[in-house]
Amino acid sequence: MQSNRLVDKQIKDAIYADAYSYDPPADLKQRIDAQIARQKKEVVSMRMMSVKKVAIVAAAVCALTGTVCMAGGKIAGYVGGTRAGSQTSDFSDIGKLEKKLDVAVNAPEAFDNGYAFADASIADFDALDEDGIKVGNESELAVMYEKDGKRLHYTVKKGATILSDEEIAGAQVIEKDGITYYYMQHDYLFLPHNEEPTAEEVAAQDAGSLYISYGSDERQEQTSYSLWWNVDGQSYSLMGFDVDMSAQEMVDMALQIK
Amino acid sequence: MKKEELVRAAKTGDANAFTELYKEIYRDLYHFAYYMLKHTEDAKDAVSDAVMDAWASIGSLQQEEAFKHWMFSIVSNKCKAKLREYANRPGELTEVISDTLEAPQAVATPEQLQIREEFLKLPESDRLIVGLHLFAGYKTKEIAEALHMNANTVRSRESRALKHLAEQIGKE
Numbered sequence: 001m002q003s004n005r006l007v008d009k010q011i012k013d014a015i016y017a018d019a020y021s022y023d024p025p026a027d028l029k030q031r032i033d034a035q036i037a038r039q040k041k042e043v044v045s046m047r048m049m050s051v052k053k054v055a056i057v058a059a060a061v062c063a064l065t066g067t068v069c070m071a072g073g074k075i076a077g078y079v080g081g082t083r084a085g086s087q088t089s090d091f092s093d094i095g096k097l098e099k100k101l102d103v104a105v106n107a108p109e110a111f112d113n114g115y116a117f118a119d120a121s122i123a124d125f126d127a128l129d130e131d132g133i134k135v136g137n138e139s140e141l142a143v144m145y146e147k148d149g150k151r152l153h154y155t156v157k158k159g160a161t162i163l164s165d166e167e168i169a170g171a172q173v174i175e176k177d178g179i180t181y182y183y184m185q186h187d188y189l190f191l192p193h194n195e196e197p198t199a200e201e202v203a204a205q206d207a208g209s210l211y212i213s214y215g216s217d218e219r220q221e222q223t224s225y226s227l228w229w230n231v232d233g234q235s236y237s238l239m240g241f242d243v244d245m246s247a248q249e250m251v252d253m254a255l256q257i258k
Numbered sequence: 259m260k261k262e263e264l265v266r267a268a269k270t271g272d273a274n275a276f277t278e279l280y281k282e283i284y285r286d287l288y289h290f291a292y293y294m295l296k297h298t299e300d301a302k303d304a305v306s307d308a309v310m311d312a313w314a315s316i317g318s319l320q321q322e323e324a325f326k327h328w329m330f331s332i333v334s335n336k337c338k339a340k341l342r343e344y345a346n347r348p349g350e351l352t353e354v355i356s357d358t359l360e361a362p363q364a365v366a367t368p369e370q371l372q373i374r375e376e377f378l379k380l381p382e383s384d385r386l387i388v389g390l391h392l393f394a395g396y397k398t399k400e401i402a403e404a405l406h407m408n409a410n411t412v413r414s415r416e417s418r419a420l421k422h423l424a425e426q427i428g429k430e
Binding site: 007008010011012014015016017018019020021023024025027028029031032033035036083085124137 | 273276277280281284285288289292293298302305306307309310313314315318369370371373374377388391392393417420421423424427
């Protein structure tokens with residue numbers, strides 16, 4: 001028996017010695033680091049947000065990633081990003097992504113105002129409570145459009161988005177062809193994880209005029225322009241930062257989604 | 259920062275904390291994947307996909323101290339999926355096996371190369387058991403739980419696999 005154990009140990013030692021006689025290919029870590037860096041901006045943390053604000057902030061911040069997130073209950077933040085291998089710059093691949101999520105996006109290849117298809121992907125987000133414990137998850141199909149260097153995210157997910165009274169109060173409401181559209185503008189401050197907001201910024205956040213989020217590579221101040229609507233059990237949004245679009249222009253774009 | 263603190267930070271979106279965590283074990287993950295798949299490129303894909311999946315879903319990790327085992331469970335699922343692909347595309351098997359011998363061998367001794375070759379001939383389930391034990395540090399009971407097997411079965415399969423390897427390289 002002891003002899004068997006000795007042989008077992010020798011064999012295990014030999015396998016171990018072989019495996020660790022070489023390093024993994026050098027580009028493996030580079031590849032992972034690059035993927036993480038690409039998704040850095042796609043990871044959001046909203047520990048400092050009040051629950052009421054999380055919904056709006058999550059939605060807008062997720063627009064950086066082409067996703068829509070809503071908060072509710074004890075959700076304190078969202079963490080996630082683009083699903084590995086889902087990103088495509090081939091417009092004809094959107095059908096495959098639709099099948100994966102069982103949603104219909106009916107995305108045009110280009111809008112009349114010049115925004116043209118850039119890429120599409122699926123994003124998965126975990127909803128976390130204040131202790132960082134997962135309490136839910138969301139998956140959305142995001143189609144990115146570009147025009148003159150500005151990016152606009154068109155996102156679709158299963159299930160209706162229910163806006164709070166506070167959110168609706170701050171929105172411009174447009175009724176068109178039996179669909180209710182909610183247009184919103186919000187000022188955002190994106191900070192790296194290791195940077196704290198100033199007292200003035202915290203005061204602005206408390207007053208509801210500024211939304212602060214963490215997880216970006218550098219400090220950025222931007223204004224989001226977004227349009228939300230629900231049709232046939234799906235939630236839709238158009239959203240972009242610093243795109244300077246009116247409610248009417250965004251509704252006109254929404255009407256081109258058939 | 260302690261590992262549990264790094265996991266908590268990663269859960270809130272701290273990419274640097276997550277990088278610290280995966281950096282410590284990606285070599286183990288790669289060796290495990292390579293010994294499962296016999297293919298350097300597929301092993302790289304399995305590890306990078308597993309790490310990115312972990313980054314996307316780290317919020318679902320309930321026990322911070324279980325990070326390494328959690329990562330291995332993800333990468334072993336990636337490897338199993340890849341092995342299923344191989345099974346469905348038998349024509350590519352020859353290519354896969356020939357890649358084995360192109361794998362890193364510059365510093366390996368003839369005995370190491372021989373044992374690697376024999377290890378890679380073991381059945382998939384035996385490779386999984388020995389690999390999880392060796393590279394992930396799983397105990398028999400943990401392997402049994404991970405693979406939904408009886409602990410005695412795990413023990414006897416591992417013993418049989420090691421005995422077979424010993425016979426092949428003339429240790430018995």
